[in-house]
Amino acid sequence: MSSIAVIGLGIMGLPMARNLVTAGHQVVGYNRSQDKIDALVEAGGTGAGSVAEAVADVDIVITMVPDSPDVEDVVSGDDGVFAHAKQGTLWIDASSIRPDVTRRLADAARDAGVRPLDAPVSGGEQGAIDGVLSIMVGGDADDFADAQDVLNVVGRTVVHVGPSGSGQTVKAANQLIVAVNIEVLGEAIAFLEAYGVDTDAALKVLGGGLAGSKVLDQKGQKMLDREFAPGFRLALHHKDMGIVTSAAREANVAIPLGALVAQLVAATVNQGDGGLDHSGLFKQVLQLSGRDAGTSAETTA
Template identity: 75%
Template structure:
């Protein structure tokens, strides 16, 4: 499987496509805006002017778009993936969407002769650039095995977690944990600053103990620097927490902390700060403490 198409060349999709080029795959990219396609071409890939053209000769098709309706728009209809991909092609949806939508689209893919995997990723922009994403994959085990070379080119921790929809369920849990960690880290930084502690030293020692986490490693300095250039926008985390709270309600699972953090993220998005990196949740904590 050498021909890979990547649909959605955003913050995550473009570096993933570049890593596939670097791994020796023939990569075709499609994006709604042309500059991203041109950037992929400059890195050794090729571009397509439509989804139909992009998938015509693809062995593997990766979609990386923002939300459930976006995935449906890309794969459905006469110009979509399912109507134009070669029978037997692998479709890897790396987007983060609702598990129920993922399962339904997997059924549609199978009916069209396409082999579906839901494979949302975690690790942020830097993880995509470095090719060390954590990838949670739902679908048939045989299809997961067939996709291993492609997945290994963009990720480091790659685990088959169950049938279709399971990858999206695990990703929802991931987003719950990340959001709660970001909120706790933000509160801790504001707390340290209020007492005049050397915050860089404080975070260093916290990172070496039980409080340490990848969230602290990747987001702590951003909070200290007040640098919230997006690696993963709050608007997208808001969408993901909506998925978590809805799925938890359907399963009769209580997530009081998750519901609280979901409201906090929703509040900051409503205030117009949805374009910030999700570490920008810090600004709400600082404002509510009268420290910004």
């Protein structure tokens, strides 16, 4: 069993750390808020007072923080991972950040004697709790092989997709697909409600056909219930849509539908709903349709 430091014990990081504890690994966690550290300790892990303390004597470091600057802050500088991790430590960045930043930090990690893997995840909070995340991994194939036992604890689909930065590129594509699916699912539900259809029955039959998807399975009921407690916050999906639109522009790839959905996500966040689950994009659909976002719409047909 490995000794593992988990830096970032938020919606995703904490359940991942708990699953690693349950699997028998020695897990030390660090988070800026003490209550998250206390929750890990209660689950059988240990807490650290700083990044430096957390990573000083472990085999593997997992970072799970919101954005590119946060990852840079955690790994760089006098108190960062690179300055205090042992030579040969595996660094697995499970955050979703810019591919170009990932490649630059991977080079810096190797210079510091740390073995980098970018391993962003998909599956949301419930996937993290259940240990069934989809994990797309970039980096050296031998390092991936060394990390697989740990990654298999927190993920069900764990795939090496190429060199450093590749995991983040695949995650950007994932976020593009998910955002477009959430938007069109919201439009379909608004359409069904406007015609007074039994929406529970409608989603059941749609889910069994070609329109079925994990987005429909996981987000459809949240939209019907107008229940948008965050499993993955809209503010973070807004960040991710910025990553994919920027990367697509750099590669001269047209993503017209993605660009439109990115603007709808941005508008929803700018209206104060960034803390909602990304299924809360449905609120924007309802607003554009002149419908009440608080309750299911009455038949107007």
